[in-house]
Amino acid sequence: MSTTQMAGMHLVVEDLAKRFGDGPAAVASLSLQVAPGELLGLLGPSGCGKTTTLRMIAGLTPASAGRIVVAGRDVTALPSHKRDMGIVFQNYALFPHMDVAGNVAFGLEMRGLSRGEVTARVARALDLVRLGALAQRRPRELSGGQQQRVALARALVIEPSILLLDEPLSNLDAKLREEMRTEIRDIQRRLGMTTVFVTHDQTEALAMCDRIAVMRAGLLEQLGTPFEIYEQPRTPFVADFVGRTNRLEAVCAADGLIALGALRVRARASVAVGPVTVMVRPHRIEIATQPRGADWNGCAGRIRRVTYVGDMLSCEVEAEGAVLAVEQPTLPGLPTPREGDDVTLAWRVADTLVFPGVAA
Known part of the structure; x- marks a missing residue:
């Protein structure tokens, strides 16, 4: 990657790879660029390979090949404590014998800051995550969401150059997870902090991320905005993994029509x-x-x-030899489909994705 390509990027990952023993590469030649505040x-x-990638960026796992550049500085060989990064782990990793304030202060004390500076910065960090009133509680006295906020405050209090989040919401229930993803995104935007966020949850990724x-399998399938990933998937894997989809094997004929058994359809791409x-x-x-x-x-x-399923009806429809999943919102005035009903299905040509070959 040229110096011109790196210019303006806060984090550059270039040809990063990791192999454990003689097995296949956990990460293979991965290249990414992250803009400031993204x-x-x-x-x-x-x-x-997503968590392995995050751990290589953090310096917790050594890379087998490639390099990591932060603000123009190659940090590939630096230990984790010299990379100026804050990380929130999946299990939060709080110290059970310390109270909330002590957990948040730990990183600052290890850096040798004065007592007054530590106290002031801990107070600011706890106010940021709305935990100022709970500074004296122990982790066992907190809910899962509160523990997650403590872990976030501990990562933010050191004022890192980059924030790394390793599936921080996976241990929360569905409603709290939705609330916390909004809160994390609001804090990240307010601070303008460059952030890398690992998740297996498509909804989290679409709702929180700029890209x-x-x-x-250790490779980058597609990099893009949430709109591009969802609406313009480049591979069958991306289309299938991000959101729900009907996946059907078909044949494209010489006239451009696609045969799904007896059904002939048109797609948005030839x-x-x-x-x-x-x-x-x-x-x-x-x-x-x-x-x-x-x-x-x-x-x-x-x-x-x-x-x-509450906000929608999920229907299984047999159509011309194919079986299609159809979702209809539960809105007043819409007819309610019932099992055994004969129906007509319709979808836009623009919503018909087609990929060459039979997807693996």
Whole structure:
């Protein structure tokens, strides 16, 4: 990577690799750039290399190859305590024998700051995460969300150049997880802190990140904004992993139409004649009550199953030999589909993703 390409980037990861023993590489030749104040998400299934990447950036795991540059300085060979990074671990790693204030102060005391400076900065950090009133409590006296805030305050209090978050919300219940992802994002934006966030949760990544790096088996599948990752996936894996989708094997004919068994559809992109993988997201398929225009695909089907999940009805529809998942919002005035109903399905051509070959 040239000096010009690095200019303006706060964090540069170049050809980073990690191999444990004689097995396949946990991370293989990964290159990323993170702008100042940007929140980059590393997203992927367990074992894809995202946490190993974060640990190499932090200096907790040595890289087998490649380099890490922060604000123009190569930190690849530096120990973790000299990289000026704050990290929040999945299990929070709080000291049970210390109170909240002591946990937050620990990193500052290790840096030799004066008692007055430590006290002032701990107070600011606890106010930032709304825990000032709980400074004297021990970790065991806190809820999961409060412990997560203590871990965040401890990472922020040292005023790091980069904040690293390793699945910090995975131990929280669904409602608290949603509240905390909003709070973390608000704090990160307020501080303008460059952040790398590891998660396997697609919703977290889409909601929190400026850009997302989708990883698979140690490799980078796609890097882009949440909109690009969701709406413009470059590979079947990204389309399948990020959000729900119908995945169907098909054949592209010479006339450009795609054969899904007896069904013929059009897609937003053209591909070569031969086997293809077609994907359509369930919430983009409508149970049509009136004819659609030329920019739509459609077919007849019969509902095999209807599941009520609160804000939507999840339907399984058999259509022209294929089985499609269809999601319909539970809005007043919409007809309620029932098992056994004959229906007409419709979805936009623009929502029909097509990839050459049969996806693995």
